[in-house]
Amino acid sequence: MAQDHVRVRIGPSPTGEPHVGTAYVALFNYAFARSHQNGAFVVRIEDTDQKRSSAHSEQAILSALNWLGLRWDEGPDVGGDHGPYRQSERKEIYQKHVQQLLDAGHAYWCSCTPERLTQLRQRQRLLGQPTGYDGRCRQRDAAEIEQDKQQGVPAVVRLKVPQEGVTQFTDLLRGPISIANTEIDDQVLLKSDGFPTYHLANVVDDALMKITHVLRGEEWISSTPKHVLLYECLGFTAPQFGHLPLLRNADKSKVSKRKNPVSLDYFRQAGYLPQALLNFLGLMAFSMPDGQEMFSLQEFVEQFGLSRISLGGPVFDLDKLLWLNGRYLRERLSTDQWVEYIQQQLFCPSYLTQIAPLVQERINRSDDFWQYADFFFAGDVTIDPSHYCIKGLEKKPTLKLYEQLLDLIATLPFQQEQELEQQLRDFCNKHQIRTRDLFMPIRLMVTGKKATPPLFATMLVLGKQRCLTRIRQAVQALRRHSY
RNA sequence: GGCCCCUUCGUCUAGCGGUUAGGACGGCAGCCUCUCACGUUGCAAACACGGGUUCAAUUCCCGUAGGGGCUACCA
Numbered sequence: 001m002a003q004d005h006v007r008v009r010i011g012p013s014p015t016g017e018p019h020v021g022t023a024y025v026a027l028f029n030y031a032f033a034r035s036h037q038n039g040a041f042v043v044r045i046e047d048t049d050q051k052r053s054s055a056h057s058e059q060a061i062l063s064a065l066n067w068l069g070l071r072w073d074e075g076p077d078v079g080g081d082h083g084p085y086r087q088s089e090r091k092e093i094y095q096k097h098v099q100q101l102l103d104a105g106h107a108y109w110c111s112c113t114p115e116r117l118t119q120l121r122q123r124q125r126l127l128g129q130p131t132g133y134d135g136r137c138r139q140r141d142a143a144e145i146e147q148d149k150q151q152g153v154p155a156v157v158r159l160k161v162p163q164e165g166v167t168q169f170t171d172l173l174r175g176p177i178s179i180a181n182t183e184i185d186d187q188v189l190l191k192s193d194g195f196p197t198y199h200l201a202n203v204v205d206d207a208l209m210k211i212t213h214v215l216r217g218e219e220w221i222s223s224t225p226k227h228v229l230l231y232e233c234l235g236f237t238a239p240q241f242g243h244l245p246l247l248r249n250a251d252k253s254k255v256s257k258r259k260n261p262v263s264l265d266y267f268r269q270a271g272y273l274p275q276a277l278l279n280f281l282g283l284m285a286f287s288m289p290d291g292q293e294m295f296s297l298q299e300f301v302e303q304f305g306l307s308r309i310s311l312g313g314p315v316f317d318l319d320k321l322l323w324l325n326g327r328y329l330r331e332r333l334s335t336d337q338w339v340e341y342i343q344q345q346l347f348c349p350s351y352l353t354q355i356a357p358l359v360q361e362r363i364n365r366s367d368d369f370w371q372y373a374d375f376f377f378a379g380d381v382t383i384d385p386s387h388y389c390i391k392g393l394e395k396k397p398t399l400k401l402y403e404q405l406l407d408l409i410a411t412l413p414f415q416q417e418q419e420l421e422q423q424l425r426d427f428c429n430k431h432q433i434r435t436r437d438l439f440m441p442i443r444l445m446v447t448g449k450k451a452t453p454p455l456f457a458t459m460l461v462l463g464k465q466r467c468l469t470r471i472r473q474a475v476q477a478l479r480r481h482s483y
Numbered sequence: 484g485g486c487c488c489c490u491u492c493g494u495c496u497a498g499c500g501g502u503u504a505g506g507a508c509g510g511c512a513g514c515c516u517c518u519c520a521c522g523u524u525g526c527a528a529a530c531a532c533g534g535g536u537u538c539a540a541u542u543c544c545c546g547u548a549g550g551g552g553c554u555a556c557c558a
Contacts, residue, residue: 013558049557114556121554130485131554156556174488183486183554191556198558222487222553245489245551252550280495283507287496291506310496313551317494320508330521 009042014057017263018064031304043075045086064264082209094196106233110137111155132185157190167225172242207236218243245313266465276325284314358453381448385481391437414464421456445474
């Protein structure tokens with residue numbers, strides 16, 4: 001019996017917060033699978049970057065997708081016939097295929113140093129040539145390679161891309177796309193730590209997992225020819241590719257946490273309903289035949305079709321999401337359901353338990369609770385932007401400083417109060433500002449108040465995403481404000 | 484710099500050769516109303532530009548411009 005059912009997958013990389021882009025691509029894959037007879041939707045964890053991947057992040061991503069109600073048929077948690085579904089558990093499989101490529105002469109060992117590669121790229125760029133590996137290690141004989149290996153010289157395996165010809169594929173959404181092979185780099189397939197790169201792992205897994213259609217972000221278009229070549233070299237039939245337009249910031253750049261809230265945890269936490277967020281994502285690059293803008297996942301699936309996808313990169317517009325969420329709140333939820341939602345999402349005991357000790361020691365009557373705790377629940381805490389000024393600092397350097405602060409905070413773990421405090425103190429030191437001159441504005445940004453529980457504990461309870469969002473909002477207000 | 488992708492109101496989009504270029508968010512104005520919100524009615528607002536093809540181009544083709552992505556031992 002021929003296996004011709006549609007199988008699609010998403011391959012989130014567990015390297016941080018669950019990203020709204022992941023949800024967007026997941027939604028379209030889900031809809032594609034569900035709109036076909038016996039279509040399968042697979043989740044595969046692409047954790048080949050040892051340094052950045054974490055189990056915590058993987059958990060957060062799966063949990064966020066679950067929150068949205070996108071159920072998958074196969075995945076690391078639910079299993080399936082094509083597992084394991086975590087790339088870090090498939091190392092031998094990749095190893096085997098790398099060997100196959102090596103034996104067939106489609107790949108070769110390369111021990112060029114990062115320094116040489118950097119120089120090479122600089123030179124190529126200067127000459128207006130495509131940047132890429134120059135093939136120096138292509139001709140090395142077995143003895144040389146063996147010698148390197150004995151001496152423990154770090155080496156990678158590269159794909160031997162043909163130096164002539166053109167590689168073509170047909171994008172499901174855009175038609176034929178072709179790229180000259182001279183433009184294709186001898187891609188690294190196996191890193192020196194023994195892990196595969198995305199390109200190898202992805203191709204091998206999609207083939208072995210019998211994926212029929214690859215719907216992924218547009219950012220992958222230019223590496224698709226590499227993948228096509230890899231399928232050929234490995235003797236696999238390539239799946240069909242469709243590249244979805246990228247979600248954008250207001251300035252049209254690829255949506256990013258610097259310019260937008262992008263963490264699914266943020267949306268959950270900020271009181272967006274999963275149905276509303278999903279609906280909104282479904283409005284990105286897609287439209288219903290009848291123009292309907294409010295629809296369930298079920299309805300989306302029923303009407304879904306690749307031909308209804310538009311290609312301009314949609315700006316992720318919070319205003320419209322907000323409006324849509326409002327409609328769900330008042331049109332789709334009964335009072336009882338909303339009460340339940342509030343209890344679970346806003347006043348859930350575990351959250352209150354974090355807040356209570358901070359407030360308890362500074363009040364005399366429990367109804368003063370709000371006075372010290374409102375900002376733990378409020379969405380918007382903006383106050384007069386003049387409060388965000390830093391003593392003795394002009395507007396421009398102040399804004400710059402806040403940008404750097406945002407960058408710093410974005411990288412902090414938000415686990416321990418002392419660590420957070422230390423990092424922010426170091427930040428002050430580095431920029432030669434007195435801590436009190438920075439900490440009060442931060443306090444006002446994240447709480448809207450001068451008197452609050454200790455700043456760092458407060459920030460931890462609020463969580464990184466909310467802190468970032470509030471500071472970002474405050475900085476924008478300050479930018480518009482004249483000194 | 485090189486390669487690739489994209490281009491309808493500020494934003495999300497409909498349109499698949501002949502339309503007064505439609506809807507939604509946001510904006511503005513009116514109505515509703517004890518306030519606010521909701522709701523509702525109306526208004527302003529777009530086919531990037533230049534060549535073709537065609538009786539006819541927003542729609543098809545080619546350029547230009549603009550935007551975006553990629554250019555890692557990250558995905």
